[in-house]
Amino acid sequence: MAVRALAVLAGLALLAVPPFLPKYFLEVLISILFFAYLGLAWNLLGGYAGQFSFGHAAFFGIGAYTSTLLLLRAGLSPWLGMLAGGLLATGFGLFEGYLSFRYGLRGPYFSLVTLAFAEMLRVVTVNLKVVGASLGLVVPSQTNALLFVFADKLPYYYVIAVMTAVALAITHRVARSRLGYCLVAVRENEDAAEAAGVDARGAKLRAMAISAFLTALGGTFYAQYFAYIDPTITFGPAISIGGLLPAIVGGAGTVLGPVLGSFVLTPISEITRAMLRGRAGADIMLYGLVLILVISFLPQGLMGWLRARRAS
Amino acid sequence: MSQLDLSIESGEIVGLIGPNGAGKTTAFHLIAGFHPPSAGTIRFKGDSIVGLKPHAICRRGLARTFQLVQPFAGLTALENVMVGAFTRERDTAAARRHAGEILDFVGLGPRRDTAARNLTLGDRKRLEMARGLATRPELLLLDEVMSGLNPTEIEAIIGTIRRIHERGVTLLIIEHVMQAIMALSHRLVVLHHGEKIADGPPALVARERKVIEAYLGEAGDGTAP
Numbered sequence: 001m002a003v004r005a006l007a008v009l010a011g012l013a014l015l016a017v018p019p020f021l022p023k024y025f026l027e028v029l030i031s032i033l034f035f036a037y038l039g040l041a042w043n044l045l046g047g048y049a050g051q052f053s054f055g056h057a058a059f060f061g062i063g064a065y066t067s068t069l070l071l072l073r074a075g076l077s078p079w080l081g082m083l084a085g086g087l088l089a090t091g092f093g094l095f096e097g098y099l100s101f102r103y104g105l106r107g108p109y110f111s112l113v114t115l116a117f118a119e120m121l122r123v124v125t126v127n128l129k130v131v132g133a134s135l136g137l138v139v140p141s142q143t144n145a146l147l148f149v150f151a152d153k154l155p156y157y158y159v160i161a162v163m164t165a166v167a168l169a170i171t172h173r174v175a176r177s178r179l180g181y182c183l184v185a186v187r188e189n190e191d192a193a194e195a196a197g198v199d200a201r202g203a204k205l206r207a208m209a210i211s212a213f214l215t216a217l218g219g220t221f222y223a224q225y226f227a228y229i230d231p232t233i234t235f236g237p238a239i240s241i242g243g244l245l246p247a248i249v250g251g252a253g254t255v256l257g258p259v260l261g262s263f264v265l266t267p268i269s270e271i272t273r274a275m276l277r278g279r280a281g282a283d284i285m286l287y288g289l290v291l292i293l294v295i296s297f298l299p300q301g302l303m304g305w306l307r308a309r310r311a312s
Numbered sequence: 313m314s315q316l317d318l319s320i321e322s323g324e325i326v327g328l329i330g331p332n333g334a335g336k337t338t339a340f341h342l343i344a345g346f347h348p349p350s351a352g353t354i355r356f357k358g359d360s361i362v363g364l365k366p367h368a369i370c371r372r373g374l375a376r377t378f379q380l381v382q383p384f385a386g387l388t389a390l391e392n393v394m395v396g397a398f399t400r401e402r403d404t405a406a407a408r409r410h411a412g413e414i415l416d417f418v419g420l421g422p423r424r425d426t427a428a429r430n431l432t433l434g435d436r437k438r439l440e441m442a443r444g445l446a447t448r449p450e451l452l453l454l455d456e457v458m459s460g461l462n463p464t465e466i467e468a469i470i471g472t473i474r475r476i477h478e479r480g481v482t483l484l485i486i487e488h489v490m491q492a493i494m495a496l497s498h499r500l501v502v503l504h505h506g507e508k509i510a511d512g513p514p515a516l517v518a519r520e521r522k523v524i525e526a527y528l529g530e531a532g533d534g535t536a537p
Contacts, residue, residue, distance in 0.1 A: 099422075138439075138473075178401075178403075178404065178407070181394055183402075184384065184386075184387065185384050188384035188385060188387065189382050189384055189385075191346070191441075192378065192382035193384075194367045195344065195366050195367075195375070195376055195382075196370065196375075196395050196396040196399065196444070196447060197367050197396060197447045198367055198398075199365070200367065
């Protein structure tokens with residue numbers, strides 16, 4: 001299949017080319033994969049299950065803070081800390097999901113509740129001295145691969161590349177499994193899904209668990225890569241949006257959508273920022289305009305558009 | 313809905329009829345777990361199923377269709393039925409095989425890769441039955457699967473329902489198409505204002521005075537049957 005061959009080729013290029021890239025382009029590429037990864041994580045719950053979370057920053061922040069605090073207070077390597085963060089975020093996601101789904105919150109109500117949970121964590125963190133309050137936490141930056149600190153950008157690139165590949169593989173697997181079909185059925189029509197034997201709440205909670213876990217790992221990556229976290233960055237709406245946008249623009253509920261979306265969106269965001277340096281906010285306005293155009297003209301995302309073209 | 317006393321034996325085809333608003337669909341919602349009953353019990357194969365969620369009831373072998381068809385619009389016919397098939401199969405290939413068989417059985421084989429939203433109403437009614445059937449029910453509740461269909465389609469769907477019964481599935485059918493329900497049912501139950509007013513062989517029930525009054529209104533007040 002031509003598409004598969006193309007994907008394999010693109011994958012190989014992504015492995016082989018980066019060592020030869022100038023630093024700036026490598027950073028952009030890391031950024032692209034980072035948002036692709038967050039998009040993939042969001043997509044399992046938001047795209048496949050159709051549960052439009054607006055608060056995935058909650059899981060991201062839990063991941064970033066858990067691994068960083070375990071490193072600072074207990075000397076635990078972030079490689080292990082990220083698993084702890086993932087598990088904690090999963091627990092929090094299940095709690096949040098159970099409450100929401102138990103009371104039948106759907107659509108915008110679910111979105112608002114997830115947003116509220118993330119904001120709640122942000123406000124708590126801002127006011128909690130033991131976790132650094134609004135000043136945030138600085139991650140020690142002496143190079144040590146065992147502590148997830150590297151001397152240059154390239155290893156970080158390969159870490160996020162592997163994470164993205166794993167998230168892709170998980171998505172691919174889920175999409176073709178019983179769970180994947182159940183999630184899509186719930187998204188399309190929850191009552192009909194229940195009537196056809198689908199445990200709607202159970203399926204949504206499973207999607208929530210995987211999605212929260214993966215998102216939290218992204219939080220740890222962020223903390224190690226930028227060596228600094230604070231409540232506004234990690235628990236703020238910007239991260240929630242940063243995950244859902246690539247998925248929606250690329251095609252929610254498709255395997256490759258979030259990756260495609262990030263490859264289109266992240267460079268646009270970088271270019272507008274570089275072009276309009278010095279004019280505060282202008283880049284965000286231009287970025288917003290591009291988004292409006294994409295969403296108005298490609299409601300099914302880029303994947304939907306490509307499929308329609310292939311079908312006709 | 314008040315004091316409905318209804319029992320169905322394994323292997324029966326029971327027709328549930330009554331004027332609009334008699335509570336037929338409400339009865340289905342109660343049986344299939346979509347609404348909790350305020351009082352009383354519902355037993356299936358001897359066990360109470362009150363308080364169970366619809367999917368749990370479905371897993372016990374009781375499936376339903378919806379009066380207003382509710383396909384998973386964005387999925388193909390095959391994928392719609394696969395969702396039902398996953399009730400009994402864990403493996404995707406097995407679910408796909410089972411769903412394909414069921415689609416052939418209800419005559420939707422040629423439409424398997426058509427998106428549900430692009431199917432005709434008649435095909436969507438069949439899809440609704442196929443999805444229910446794919447869960448391998450012992451009792452299948454059919455809610456007006458003939459409404460809105462033309463006589464040829466109705467003829468065909470009666471044949472399909474007979475073949476479903478031949479597979480050993482017990483059926484409880486809500487239907488407004490009288491010739492069809494009279495021909496199919498072993499027994500007719502008539503509801504009126506949420507109460508059962510008749511229960512027996514179709515030919516006898518159709519002659520009962522209370523039933524005729526329920527449909528025509530006392531002294532013929534002009535209510536359409």
